Amino acid sequence: MxxxxxxxxxxxxxxxxxxxLYRELVxxxxxxxxxxxxxxFxxxxxxxxxIFIEQWPDRAALDTHCATEHFRRLVPLIDAHQRSPGTFLLMDPAAL
Amino acid sequence: MxxxxxxxxxxxxxxxxxxxLYRELVxxxxxxxxxxxxxxFxxxxxxxxxIFIEQWPDRAALDTHCATEHFRRLVPLIDAHQRSPGTFLLMDPAAL
Known part of the structure; x- marks a missing residue:
């Protein structure tokens, strides 16, 4: 996960x-x-x-998401209004 | 929320x-x-x-959490091993 x-x-x-744009992306x-x-959020x-909080089965699923038509069309439209670069963090559940 | x-x-x-310590806190x-x-995570x-991802009904519930015995006992024990200060971010669902 x-x-x-x-x-x-x-x-x-x-x-x-x-x-x-976010509404359509979501x-x-x-x-x-x-x-x-x-x-x-x-x-x-x-x-x-x-702030997006996302959950995917694995990295391949995230890569598939980033290659979709809606992602490739909408994210640049959103990014045109950035005041600073976006960040992302990939995480595993803590091994408690 | x-x-x-x-x-x-x-x-x-x-x-x-x-x-x-995290295991007990969680x-x-x-x-x-x-x-x-x-x-x-x-x-x-x-x-x-x-990275903790948390959900509470409201700010009062979060404040109650931060005042619990387990929070007040365990968080300083964890923080003793910090290499830099922790951060926190309070968020509302986006109004899509």
Whole structure:
């Protein structure tokens, strides 16, 4: 199981522009057969700081997601409004 | 609903020391009546970078968690092995 945190930093004045793009990205991604979870959150202290928390069966499923038409079309449209580069973090469950 | 990401940066040589502390913290926290989710992950690129992904009904529930005996006892024991200060991020679901 692969957990992902992907963070975007959007110019505050562009938040209303990116929201419908995020809406379409979330809807399309959740319809991917390998998607386990794909949820989008906003930093309570920064309305332009968006955080995806994702779950995929494995890295291959994430790579498939990143190659989809909706990802390749929508992510550049969102990134055009970034104020700084996005980050991502790939994680495994802790071996407790 | 409140989503939380809390990140710890532990000295690599102390990972085996903190794992049983995390194990107890996760077990005790999940038994709190207001805890919705409390999961611990590890950065695939950094075995000392631990990431909690939490869900609480609201800020009051998180504050109650931070005041529990297990939190106040275990977190300082974990933090003694930090290589840099932890971070936390409070989030709301995006208004899609």
């Amino acid at each position: 692969l957990k992902v945190i992907a963070e975007d930093f959007i110019h505050p004045e562009a938040v209303e522009i990116v929201l419908p 809807a399309c991604t959740r319809s991917e057969p390998l998607c386990i979870a794909y949820d989008l 906003v930093d309570q202290k920064d309305p332009g700081h968006f | 409140l989503k939380v990401i809390a990140e710890d940066f532990i000295h690599p040589e102390a990972v085996e020391i903190v794992l049983p 077990a005790c926290t999940r038994s709190e009546p207001l805890c919705i989710a409390y999961d611990l 590890v950065d695939q690129k950094d075995p000392g970078h631990f």
